[in-house]
Amino acid sequence: MPPGALTDERDVREAYSAHAPELYGFAVRSLGDSGLAEEAVQETFLRAWRAGERFDPQIGSLRTWLFAILRNVVIDLGRARAARPGVAEKGIEPSVEPFDEALLSWQIEEAMRRIGEQHRRVLVETYYRGRPYAEVAEELGVPEGTVKSRVYYGLRALRVVLEEMGYED
Amino acid sequence: MKTDECRHWKEELGAYALGHLSREDRTRVEAHLEGCAACRAEADSLIGVARQLPHADPAQFGPAPEPPPELGKRIAATIGSERRAQRRRRQWRFGLGFGGAAAAAAAAAVLAIFVLGGGEGGEPEQHVAFNTLPKGVKIGATLKPQAFGTEIHMYVKGIRSGTLCRVYMRGPDGRDVSAGTFRYRWGGDSDATLAAALDLSRAEALVVHAGRRTFVAPLDRGATTDRNSPQEEEST
Numbered sequence: 001m002p003p004g005a006l007t008d009e010r011d012v013r014e015a016y017s018a019h020a021p022e023l024y025g026f027a028v029r030s031l032g033d034s035g036l037a038e039e040a041v042q043e044t045f046l047r048a049w050r051a052g053e054r055f056d057p058q059i060g061s062l063r064t065w066l067f068a069i070l071r072n073v074v075i076d077l078g079r080a081r082a083a084r085p086g087v088a089e090k091g092i093e094p095s096v097e098p099f100d101e102a103l104l105s106w107q108i109e110e111a112m113r114r115i116g117e118q119h120r121r122v123l124v125e126t127y128y129r130g131r132p133y134a135e136v137a138e139e140l141g142v143p144e145g146t147v148k149s150r151v152y153y154g155l156r157a158l159r160v161v162l163e164e165m166g167y168e169d
Numbered sequence: 170m171k172t173d174e175c176r177h178w179k180e181e182l183g184a185y186a187l188g189h190l191s192r193e194d195r196t197r198v199e200a201h202l203e204g205c206a207a208c209r210a211e212a213d214s215l216i217g218v219a220r221q222l223p224h225a226d227p228a229q230f231g232p233a234p235e236p237p238p239e240l241g242k243r244i245a246a247t248i249g250s251e252r253r254a255q256r257r258r259r260q261w262r263f264g265l266g267f268g269g270a271a272a273a274a275a276a277a278a279v280l281a282i283f284v285l286g287g288g289e290g291g292e293p294e295q296h297v298a299f300n301t302l303p304k305g306v307k308i309g310a311t312l313k314p315q316a317f318g319t320e321i322h323m324y325v326k327g328i329r330s331g332t333l334c335r336v337y338m339r340g341p342d343g344r345d346v347s348a349g350t351f352r353y354r355w356g357g358d359s360d361a362t363l364a365a366a367l368d369l370s371r372a373e374a375l376v377v378h379a380g381r382r383t384f385v386a387p388l389d390r391g392a393t394t395d396r397n398s399p400q401e402e403e404s405t
Contacts, residue, residue: 009248016241024240025233038240039347042364045244046251046349076350080335080378101224108225113233120230127187128227145180152183152215159218 006052006062016045019066022110027070029109030102031077040077044070061166071099111161119154122147178208186215187222243317243364247349250320251362297375297386308384310375318346318366325353325360325379332380338365339374339385353379 006012020041027037047069048055055065112120125136126147137144178201184190185198202209299308307326312319323336332353337345351361365372369388377384 009245009252012248013241013245016244020236020241021233024236028234029229034234034237035347037234038237039349041236041240042244042247043349046247049248049251076333080333080350104221105224105226105229108221109229110233112225112227112230123222124227124230126184126189127222133184133189148184149180150183151187151189152180155183155186155215155218159214162218162221 006048006055009049011052012045012049015048015062015066019063020045022063023066023070025110026067026103026106027074029106030074030099036077040070040073043073043076047073063166067103071103074099107162107165111158111165114161115154115157118150119157122150123154123158126151175205175208178205179211182208182212182215185212186219188219239317239366243366246315246317246320247362247364250322250364254322254360254362295369295388297388299377299384299386302384303382308377308379310377310386312369312372312375312388314369315364318364319348319369319372321348321363321365321375323351323361323363323377325377328353328379330354334361334380335378336363336365337376337378338367338372339376340367341371341373343373345376 006015023044024037024041027040028034031037031040044066048066051069055062112123121140122136125131125139126133133144133147137147140147178198181190181194181198185195190198198212202212293314295312297310297312299310302308305327307324309324311322313322314320319338321336321338323334325334328334330353333350334353335350336348338348339345346365346367348363348365351363372388374388375386377386
């Protein structure tokens, strides 16, 4: 059994407090239903615990491993629903493609939530809303150079957060 | 100073990476990048981040939903009871010398005893036997009231290995509350411990979807014996 394996109930509790908010947030975002998301997160931690001896932190982070399990859970949920249209309340795509795309979106959005408000604000205004820097600067009551520098530090902060989250290009 | 000069250029690099600079400014920045490896590396890295931005939806930048507090408790309770069941199994195997090829039979035997033997602390458990089943298939369950809802020990035998089983408890309003999923593995332990966030006293039925088949066992509310008359539902 590799050191750091998830064998104890305490290990699972720790893993839960560290990663459940993210897994749940993502599950809600991708499944579009909080009940289903709860089900998926519960199943993810149960499977993680059952397979806990196989988890090796040398190979990958706990977070990555949990997301990989969640991915299988979501696929199983989708299959089960596809097989039983009578029971399905809301359709989920059983395909994997949307999962990976949704995960990518969610990671960037989560990183955006974690950077400072000032940084997020200028990225939203200049990038997502495509507004001119001068206009944004006036609205914020700061020089245009400050908006530019916030854009720079905002992207840097985003990079750091994505790295912390174990994001791989 | 080189660093001060780079600081000025670097602050342009965000807008540069996003493609927001005027043509003139872009040309000036690129001229600097030609001669400055550090700024070039920084620009490349920021362009990498900028490329990811289209994947995000700015409408989602608000606070993410938090998992409900009872979710963690429910998971901990399920794992706790699964662990207890595991220990019990291990004790049995050790004591009776089961092993290897006899593992499946062992699991079945232990489960039968476990189901018939009742709970640990004398809490009223309810045993559910699905009687009307296809030939060779056995499904049974023990339901135990818990603070979080109901703990469910499922026992399945005789269905195709790898079949995904989904278990629900039907509430008084006819809605099915999920108790989770498990896979039937031939040759392995064919039981599973699950949990549903519904009080046993309020549950109307136990519903098991095994692959494409659906089995429903109506529960006798408050009963502790298996007086039920389970039936198979037509599934579409």
